[in-house]
Amino acid sequence: xxxxxxxxxxxxxxxxxxxxxxxxxxxxxxxxxxxxxxxxxxxxxxxxxxxxxxxxxxxxxxxxxxxxxxxxxxxxxxxxxxxxxxxxxxxxxxxxxxxxxxxxxxxxxxxxxxxxxxxxxxxxxxxxxxxxxxxxxxxxxxxxxxxxxxxxxxxxxxxxxxxxxxxxxxxxxxxxxxxxxxxxxxxxxxxxxxxxxxx
Numbered sequence: 001x002x003x004x005x006x007x008x009x010x011x012x013x014x015x016x017x018x019x020x021x022x023x024x025x026x027x028x029x030x031x032x033x034x035x036x037x038x039x040x041x042x043x044x045x046x047x048x049x050x051x052x053x054x055x056x057x058x059x060x061x062x063x064x065x066x067x068x069x070x071x072x073x074x075x076x077x078x079x080x081x082x083x084x085x086x087x088x089x090x091x092x093x094x095x096x097x098x099x100x101x102x103x104x105x106x107x108x109x110x111x112x113x114x115x116x117x118x119x120x121x122x123x124x125x126x127x128x129x130x131x132x133x134x135x136x137x138x139x140x141x142x143x144x145x146x147x148x149x150x151x152x153x154x155x156x157x158x159x160x161x162x163x164x165x166x167x168x169x170x171x172x173x174x175x176x177x178x179x180x181x182x183x184x185x186x187x188x189x190x191x192x193x194x195x196x197x198x199x
Contacts, residue, residue, distance in 0.1 A: 003035065003043050008052060008068060008076040015056050017063035018044060030130075030145040032152070047072065094159070098166060109170055117163050124156045 010016060010024050018040045025035055044066055047053040052072035056065045068076070094116060101107040131149040134142045 002079065003039060004047065005076055005079040007040065007043055007047065008072050008079070011053060011066060011068040012073060012076055015065045015067040017059060017065050019063070021066075028144040030148050032148055102170075110167065113163050113167050113170075117160060120156055120160050120163065124153065124160065127152045127156060 006025055007021055010021050010028075016024065018037060021044075022035045022037055022040050044053060048055065048066070050071075052069055052075055053066045054069055056067040058064055098109065098112060101109045101112055127149055131146060131153065134146050134149065
């Protein structure tokens with residue numbers, strides 16, 4: 001997530017001070033990605049260093065107000081226009097965990113999959129309820145939050161489908177191992193697994 005570009009986008013809307021930027025970011029994204037106020041001010045310092053924002057006095061209560069510069073508007077315009085790069089995907093802890101689990105003897109891969117499935121389905125239910133509540137309220141400011149919730153719902157649904165695929169692969173691998181043991185006597189730990197029994 002680009003904090004740098006998110007702050008520029010909010011400043012393009014209107015000048016703000018650091019705490020206002022933090023609150024506005026969390027309001028528009030449903031506080032899904034909470035911002036540390038220290039991170040906000042560190043980013044503002046860097047944006048000012050790079051000539052993308054400028055200090056614009058204070059609001060009378062001692063808060064330093066920041067405005068976006070012409071270079072900042074160009075920067076955020078390019079950000080909005082460019083697609084998010086997919087050639088360097090963010091680290092997915094779940095994928096890493098399962099990739100390691102299947103290579104380490106004695107790890108209960110089926111147990112990991114089932115525990116994650118329970119957590120993912122619970123999260124999916126929470127997101128779906130939040131979306132229903134937001135849609136019911138019909139406030140104009142909820143549009144951004146609804147978009148975030150839609151994204152979370154689709155991601156979680158995809159995660160559950162991927163877990164189903166992982167489990168099917170484990171079942172297939174176990175059955176394949178058992179078949180080899182039967183035909184040639186190779187000793188493998190290949191107890192049959194039942195995907196349906198885990199749900």
